Amino acid sequence: MKQPTKLATAPVAWGIAAGAALASPSTASGPGGSPRRPPIVVLDPGHGGSNPGATGATGLHEKQLSLTLATAVADRLRTRGIAVELTRTTDRTLTLRQRVALADRVRADLFVSIHANASPTRTQRGYETYVLTPRGIDVDGRALRSDTTTPRPGVDPDVALVLDDVERGASQWEAADLAARMQRALRDRRGGDGDRGVRQDAQHVLLGATMPAVLVEVGFIDHPIEGRQLAEPAVQAQLVDAIAEAITDQLAD
Numbered sequence: 001m002k003q004p005t006k007l008a009t010a011p012v013a014w015g016i017a018a019g020a021a022l023a024s025p026s027t028a029s030g031p032g033g034s035p036r037r038p039p040i041v042v043l044d045p046g047h048g049g050s051n052p053g054a055t056g057a058t059g060l061h062e063k064q065l066s067l068t069l070a071t072a073v074a075d076r077l078r079t080r081g082i083a084v085e086l087t088r089t090t091d092r093t094l095t096l097r098q099r100v101a102l103a104d105r106v107r108a109d110l111f112v113s114i115h116a117n118a119s120p121t122r123t124q125r126g127y128e129t130y131v132l133t134p135r136g137i138d139v140d141g142r143a144l145r146s147d148t149t150t151p152r153p154g155v156d157p158d159v160a161l162v163l164d165d166v167e168r169g170a171s172q173w174e175a176a177d178l179a180a181r182m183q184r185a186l187r188d189r190r191g192g193d194g195d196r197g198v199r200q201d202a203q204h205v206l207l208g209a210t211m212p213a214v215l216v217e218v219g220f221i222d223h224p225i226e227g228r229q230l231a232e233p234a235v236q237a238q239l240v241d242a243i244a245e246a247i248t249d250q251l252a253d
């Protein structure tokens, strides 16, 4: 289910968001450059706290499923030497801005938001992955530019704007790549019938983040059959396998 997004007006509070525990800019991966430190993945379990997301056929809430999956994916990735930060590890409310601020603060190499879907008629099923558009490059986000510049101490502001655009362009390609991997990995485990493809739309915007970012909808939690499957540990294990594999392969390339 989509995160409700109200993104258009408020400036990002960089002074607060970027204030603590910043990695040195020289350790960040740039376009064409390779990271000089172990990769960092930010996993974002959708919803949480007062925002339960979609409710499933079994009474399972999307916020519970997303946290269960993200926690297991994190464990898997850590055993492979990949550093992982979770935007939440408990049932708590987070704004989209807080989620993105974490990803920016730790200078994540990838941002993966995990959700489950719902449909008005409870008849849809399948999995899909959204390419999260940074600041709305393909939508009408140009006007937001002045609010959402990545902090670049000591860099000329005009140059910084150009760097932002270059990074976001590269990130879009990588995000599309990751989204395609995610769909392939899910298809291998969940079957081709449920493949709803890679998507991009104006609802899925990440203000501020410059790293490749995707949002995976692992299935329809309110579908009478698929919703029950999503509550099964064996099916959850398939989803964890798929998400972890896509991320691992993406980082290895």
Ligand SMILES: [Zn+2]
Binding pocket: 001, 002, 003, 046, 047, 053, 054, 062, 115, 116
């Ligand atoms: Zn959702």
